[in-house]
Amino acid sequence: MSKRVFLLAWVGFCVCSLATAQGGAKDGTIDFSKLKPSEIVIPIFSEIVVLPYPDGFVGAYEHTNGTFFIDEMVLKGETVDQWTQMRTTTGKQGLSSDPNLTPRLFTERIAVGFKRACPDTFSIKEAGSIKVSGYDAFAAWASCGTVGSAGSAHSESALIVGVNGRQDYLSVQWAERGPASSQPIVYDDAKWAGRLKELTAVKIYPRVPGEAAPKPSGGDQK
Numbered sequence: 001m002s003k004r005v006f007l008l009a010w011v012g013f014c015v016c017s018l019a020t021a022q023g024g025a026k027d028g029t030i031d032f033s034k035l036k037p038s039e040i041v042i043p044i045f046s047e048i049v050v051l052p053y054p055d056g057f058v059g060a061y062e063h064t065n066g067t068f069f070i071d072e073m074v075l076k077g078e079t080v081d082q083w084t085q086m087r088t089t090t091g092k093q094g095l096s097s098d099p100n101l102t103p104r105l106f107t108e109r110i111a112v113g114f115k116r117a118c119p120d121t122f123s124i125k126e127a128g129s130i131k132v133s134g135y136d137a138f139a140a141w142a143s144c145g146t147v148g149s150a151g152s153a154h155s156e157s158a159l160i161v162g163v164n165g166r167q168d169y170l171s172v173q174w175a176e177r178g179p180a181s182s183q184p185i186v187y188d189d190a191k192w193a194g195r196l197k198e199l200t201a202v203k204i205y206p207r208v209p210g211e212a213a214p215k216p217s218g219g220d221q222k
Contacts, residue, residue, distance in 0.1 A: 044091035121145025
């Protein structure tokens with residue numbers, strides 16, 4: 001399984017309890033015959049996430065552990081342990097029923113994991129509240145200038161979009177690694193604004209009870 005900072009972030013969230021609007025998906029059901037070959041279908045508990053297949057990425061890891069789901073994609077030729085960029089989709093089952101949880105709090109608690117991993121080189125930038133496929137969401141960028149041991153030290157940054165779905169909380173993320181830095185990484189708006197646009201292009205549909213889940217498409221899922 002990936003050793004990236006996200007996993008530390010998600011553990012931190014569990015211990016604590018951790019663009020433009022897209023319309024039309026929230027209240028309808030999905031017609032799988034109309035999906036494009038370039039789209040990925042990811043069933044996640046009560047939700048079905050459909051996203052454009054990210055150019056240059058391949059499926060690398062998918063796992064459900066109780067009420068937690070994770071799907072990871074890396075650049076072709078890389079692995080979940082050795083990578084420069086990673087696209088991640090997660091789900092936390094039933095979390096939408098918590099009246100005290102908001103997309104902002106959900107996303108910020110994931111980002112706290114970065115801060116715990118690198119308090120001296122941590123940086124964060126909040127993109128703010130948005131809508132993703134009609135659902136309330138919040139986007140933030142978190143970064144570590146240096147993470148990892150001396151022999152494998154590197155920087156790691158991730159754009160995190162937390163979504164309050166119909167029944168489950170979801171996240172879509174884009175992370176990258178680079179050379180270790182003794183200073184916090186400076187946010188690159190030109191780079192991450194484009195990635196935010198891609199992440200918020202996902203569509204979320206309710207999963208119909210009793211309906212067979214579609215198989216993931218578009219990647220080498222394992």
